[in-house]
Amino acid sequence: MDRDLTAALITIGDEILIGQIVNTNATHLSIRLTELGYSVKRILSVSDDPVDIKRTVDQYLNEFDVVITTGGLGPTHDDITKVVLMDLFGGEWVRSNEQFSIIRQIFEKRGRTVTKTNEMQADIPSTSKALINEVGTAPGLWFNRNGHDLFVLPGVPKEMKFLMDERITPILKEKNSGRFIVQRTLRTTNIAESTLADQIGPVAEFLPSHATLAFLPSFSGVRLRVMLKGNDKLTLEKELDQICSFLIEKSGTHFYGTGDEDLEEAVLALLKASNKTLSVAESITGGLIGDKITNISGASSVFMAGFITYSNASKTHFLGVKPETLASNGAVSEPVAAEMAEGARQRSGTDYALSITGIAGPTGGSETKPVGLVFIGVSSAEKTEVRKIHFSGDRKMIKERASFSALNLLREFIQQDLKL
Amino acid sequence: MDRDLTAALITIGDEILIGQIVNTNATHLSIRLTELGYSVKRILSVSDDPVDIKRTVDQYLNEFDVVITTGGLGPTHDDITKVVLMDLFGGEWVRSNEQFSIIRQIFEKRGRTVTKTNEMQADIPSTSKALINEVGTAPGLWFNRNGHDLFVLPGVPKEMKFLMDERITPILKEKNSGRFIVQRTLRTTNIAESTLADQIGPVAEFLPSHATLAFLPSFSGVRLRVMLKGNDKLTLEKELDQICSFLIEKSGTHFYGTGDEDLEEAVLALLKASNKTLSVAESITGGLIGDKITNISGASSVFMAGFITYSNASKTHFLGVKPETLASNGAVSEPVAAEMAEGARQRSGTDYALSITGIAGPTGGSETKPVGLVFIGVSSAEKTEVRKIHFSGDRKMIKERASFSALNLLREFIQQDLKL
Numbered sequence: 001m002d003r004d005l006t007a008a009l010i011t012i013g014d015e016i017l018i019g020q021i022v023n024t025n026a027t028h029l030s031i032r033l034t035e036l037g038y039s040v041k042r043i044l045s046v047s048d049d050p051v052d053i054k055r056t057v058d059q060y061l062n063e064f065d066v067v068i069t070t071g072g073l074g075p076t077h078d079d080i081t082k083v084v085l086m087d088l089f090g091g092e093w094v095r096s097n098e099q100f101s102i103i104r105q106i107f108e109k110r111g112r113t114v115t116k117t118n119e120m121q122a123d124i125p126s127t128s129k130a131l132i133n134e135v136g137t138a139p140g141l142w143f144n145r146n147g148h149d150l151f152v153l154p155g156v157p158k159e160m161k162f163l164m165d166e167r168i169t170p171i172l173k174e175k176n177s178g179r180f181i182v183q184r185t186l187r188t189t190n191i192a193e194s195t196l197a198d199q200i201g202p203v204a205e206f207l208p209s210h211a212t213l214a215f216l217p218s219f220s221g222v223r224l225r226v227m228l229k230g231n232d233k234l235t236l237e238k239e240l241d242q243i244c245s246f247l248i249e250k251s252g253t254h255f256y257g258t259g260d261e262d263l264e265e266a267v268l269a270l271l272k273a274s275n276k277t278l279s280v281a282e283s284i285t286g287g288l289i290g291d292k293i294t295n296i297s298g299a300s301s302v303f304m305a306g307f308i309t310y311s312n313a314s315k316t317h318f319l320g321v322k323p324e325t326l327a328s329n330g331a332v333s334e335p336v337a338a339e340m341a342e343g344a345r346q347r348s349g350t351d352y353a354l355s356i357t358g359i360a361g362p363t364g365g366s367e368t369k370p371v372g373l374v375f376i377g378v379s380s381a382e383k384t385e386v387r388k389i390h391f392s393g394d395r396k397m398i399k400e401r402a403s404f405s406a407l408n409l410l411r412e413f414i415q416q417d418l419k420l
Numbered sequence: 421m422d423r424d425l426t427a428a429l430i431t432i433g434d435e436i437l438i439g440q441i442v443n444t445n446a447t448h449l450s451i452r453l454t455e456l457g458y459s460v461k462r463i464l465s466v467s468d469d470p471v472d473i474k475r476t477v478d479q480y481l482n483e484f485d486v487v488i489t490t491g492g493l494g495p496t497h498d499d500i501t502k503v504v505l506m507d508l509f510g511g512e513w514v515r516s517n518e519q520f521s522i523i524r525q526i527f528e529k530r531g532r533t534v535t536k537t538n539e540m541q542a543d544i545p546s547t548s549k550a551l552i553n554e555v556g557t558a559p560g561l562w563f564n565r566n567g568h569d570l571f572v573l574p575g576v577p578k579e580m581k582f583l584m585d586e587r588i589t590p591i592l593k594e595k596n597s598g599r600f601i602v603q604r605t606l607r608t609t610n611i612a613e614s615t616l617a618d619q620i621g622p623v624a625e626f627l628p629s630h631a632t633l634a635f636l637p638s639f640s641g642v643r644l645r646v647m648l649k650g651n652d653k654l655t656l657e658k659e660l661d662q663i664c665s666f667l668i669e670k671s672g673t674h675f676y677g678t679g680d681e682d683l684e685e686a687v688l689a690l691l692k693a694s695n696k697t698l699s700v701a702e703s704i705t706g707g708l709i710g711d712k713i714t715n716i717s718g719a720s721s722v723f724m725a726g727f728i729t730y731s732n733a734s735k736t737h738f739l740g741v742k743p744e745t746l747a748s749n750g751a752v753s754e755p756v757a758a759e760m761a762e763g764a765r766q767r768s769g770t771d772y773a774l775s776i777t778g779i780a781g782p783t784g785g786s787e788t789k790p791v792g793l794v795f796i797g798v799s800s801a802e803k804t805e806v807r808k809i810h811f812s813g814d815r816k817m818i819k820e821r822a823s824f825s826a827l828n829l830l831r832e833f834i835q836q837d838l839k840l
Contacts, residue, residue: 294706
């Protein structure tokens, strides 16, 4: 097949329409469908109205190769999706014995008895096939009409993901067989989109026509997404490797990871590989850097301790910052950042220490020390370096940006230290 | 007007369809429209395809009282919204002088010259009115057809919000005049939805027929959203106050704030009001509690210091936890949580200290101390209390839930301590 197969998503229920929740289900499904080589043409949210649901599903199933709905499969009276589809496709109710036994197991585990309403969740239209749900009570449904597929999923994210990944993905792969998409995301930081683009050079010189390169800027840096479409998977993967190697080389030290790898993961990997330990001393970020580091499983093998020294007294008391350094330079200054890093490293006995002090705002700024001014220190047994950076944004954004830059400075410092 | 006016949102562009960004613009607009008394019936994302855009806008404008589009108003060749609408509504290009001078000001400020492409952003179809954009270059557009309104906004969140709040809201208020919606959200925690419902009692006994009460459960607790619709705003507001007072009374100490007020804000408000100070000692949460507290502006007046004691040695070294306490009970235990809280309080000289130790997983759990087991300590000069809780979820979720519970225990402890 040489054209892209098309897909549409329909979210059923009022929560999204009144703005109560963000449609993250659609985002998950879009990413998966795109990876599988489908071109998503519509994402629609409709209310619980039966007429609306029936009309929309019917229209979309005529128009697109694949339609996926989420929501409205629960046990209460609001959950009308199944009844509407019975009306649209016809048939009679048949019980999925496999789903029924899962429902009973779930209720037994919770020590509750299965009600008639719960039992009926295992009933599906005979015109559909059940997509067995191992992580919840409602099965997914699979209808096919004139070669177009309709998949019907519950709205609970965990169950939606399970059914998409375990049940629907194999079907969609088969349907789109002979057509492949490969993609990879490269993460860079501390370089502007335009500078990076210049450094990489004219895209046409290294990118084949069946490939795309997207520059995705965010506050944490520019991600490069390479995507290739074609019929020979092996060739595509080889091409992808070549293109990515080229881009990584062009990005230099600004490149730090691929895919979902966060900066803190890259830092921890460096520390683990070199058998080094880390401590942090945070003022402005208030624990955010420690939080990020400890989000990574296994952090405890390299991350020893952190100091949240919010007051001047605590900087002196817990890190040994000299009172005269504070008095003559103020808490937000290069010498204080240096003494914080050195104090944290010495007192916790780690190989490296990272420190940060600044003004998060909205109050507390002055002409010489405006809101967003931050000093970041990195210390090893051999040396201590401090960088001064000015961040913009609101309080949370300044904390987020400052913690990201601090982790990046630490990464560069360690790389240099290890002569990587 | 006695029926709800209806609205639909259309997001134009591929970023949402490929799952690159979450549709937060739609969430913002949905919340605003709901507050203004409009019933949002559709949220749709379509690609940059002109045929698709034209057909969908045409259809939705027939069906709904208000349609709002976002996206596709930039200066590049992808941005085709305006051209498509000119095709649909007819007319000729006219320049908005007001927007044109704003464009020139923006470019002058950046030290760049205005190109022809930039100038053309001030051109709009003569069949529309310009919604002047003071925070960006693209004006919004306002079309009216048979009493139905179409608003066309840029996709940049800041500009979309400005135009919605400053330009469209007054128009929508006028259109829906005589029809009011008032609403308030009450935040409760540490109580199950069903228990809270029982405590509140039969809804019909205190809720008038023009009011709705929604129970919105999340991991952090149950929010109660009260919404009233009617024609007399003053009466509605009086009723809202009465209903909320009743619900707050019924929720008891489980109620902690209204609207967007987070738990950490409630804790800081308590501390400030009573002129008390706080320190924290975090193991499992790794800085997350400090991060949450320091997200609140003015935290520095009550939050003195935090200790991220991830290793056993750091618990002893920085908090004075006895090595024998660690040896005989393990780091995740009631005595260690107690000594951590007492150590943090004494060493930082604060009135209160909060401590937390536990197993975040996915590794490190055992039969007697499974992943998710957490001990939370709260200490004052008079006493130290420790609570044992078992959380479920992945590593990040356990950290999030544990930090929330810790802040809530602290809140209850302080309230009791101050005899509130």
